Amino acid sequence: MPDAAAAFSVKAQDSDSIPLDGMTPRDRRRVSNWLLTICVMLLGMIALGGATRLTGSGLSIMDWRPVTGILPPLSHAEWERQFELYKGIPQYKILHDGFGLAGFQKIFWAEWTHRFWGRMIGLYLLLRLVWFAATGVLTRALILRLALFFVLGGLQGAIGWFMVASGFRADSTAVEPVRLVLHLSAAFILYVAILWTALSIRFPRPSIIPDRQAGRRARAILAVAIGLISLTIIAGGFTAGTHAGFSYNTFPLMEGRLIPEGYGKLSPFWFNWIANIPAVQFDHRLLATLTALCVGLVLLIGARANLGERAHRGVILLGWAVLAQYALGVTTLLLVVPVPVATLHQTFAAVLLSVAVFTLHALRGVGRAS
Incomplete structure (x- = not known):
């Protein structure tokens, strides 16, 4: 012993x-x-x-x-x-x-x-x-x-x-x-x-990842996805703080425009990202969409490769989690921020991040030989 x-x-x-x-x-x-x-x-x-x-x-x-x-x-x-x-x-x-x-x-x-x-x-x-x-x-x-x-x-x-x-x-x-x-x-x-x-x-x-080359690609893209999730959460905080969710309650367009009128009306320009309601909400939407696309790429790689049981399970869960969170975000917007749905949306952001961190942790072994 x-x-x-x-x-x-x-x-x-x-x-x-x-x-x-x-x-x-x-x-x-x-x-x-x-x-x-x-x-x-x-x-x-x-x-x-x-x-x-x-x-x-x-x-x-x-x-x-x-x-x-x-x-x-x-x-x-x-x-x-x-x-x-x-x-x-x-x-x-x-x-x-x-x-x-x-x-x-x-x-x-x-x-x-x-x-x-x-x-x-x-x-x-x-x-x-x-x-x-x-x-x-x-x-x-x-x-x-x-x-x-x-x-x-x-x-x-x-x-x-x-x-x-x-x-x-x-x-x-x-x-x-x-x-x-x-x-x-x-x-x-x-x-x-x-x-x-x-x-x-x-x-x-670290788990043994049979297909290490695919694992490296998935892990690199997943790291980018986690960065995007983090930025989306920050943008969501500014959306909540400025009450931007109560405006532009249509999707995918904002009052008939892809980029809302008045996006850059404040000076200096970066101030629009934290205080200008059209810009704050657009940024949150854009980051959420980029996150979903990035996770979709991880799912595409992970579903075809042998990443090991734990990493594979994480990748599949991540795909469902980002789909649910995106749907919650759109629902919150269209229903004009009802308290139960908006609270669930904020909480599920942590769930999505948790699944992403779990998957990243499961892919630690991509650089190790079997």
Whole structure:
């Protein structure tokens, strides 16, 4: 048994940048299951964030209390105090004037649930990390990596408050689009980092790819597709932040034009990409279409080649995922951004990215001999 464990340790070290010395297959399953559970929780967080934004609930909590904020108002007086704070910002005066305490409580609970769920993710990560470290399950390098994820999660909470605070300005009824995109992007970066780590622990040895030449082509194009998915998510954040989805609710043309009138009306030109509604929505559409075409090319290569079971399964799932996400995007647009469909569209962007990352991870072995 010691010889087998040593052999596994050497192979694991040789195959991945994550040191797994001494971790048994059972330990690897336990740790990867824990991290994959966190990924599922983060998907829920992304969904809650989308619902919070779409219902205009994000500005209902006017103070940031990282620790004591875990408790909601416990008395009528505290509810009234929170409501009075909310009455002082433009969003209430312009959008919700007169909707009463019951209406305020409805949006408050949506935002409180979003923040509470984020705290639960952090707590679950920390407690299991301490337990696994104390019982000798984790390597030193892995402890440091996972501790960094915990710190980044706390930073993500701070970025969230930085975003929310931008909606308290005297001339605003919503958060700044740039801060919204920063918050969204940080969430996705953390999500992908945890997912990749979980997969590397679960599958420490790269799969053997029988058709390595096709595998290299598929992996290169898939890397481009992941870049396009990321850019599409960022463009989607600006679409949400500028409320661009409520305009040009036809497809594929925008008011009868392929490229909408007024695309480049702002100066400097790059400012159109983050603040000009016609340009923001067109860019989101264009990037989504390029993503779908790129994934289609991966599917065309992968379906004809022998990439191994795991990579082949990933490629097929990726084709279905991009089709579903594209359909959700068009449906969201044509129905003028209904909350349930739009929330699902945002959440499924993370699902699509997850399948792409899983497939890329399965193709790590394209440069290795059988």
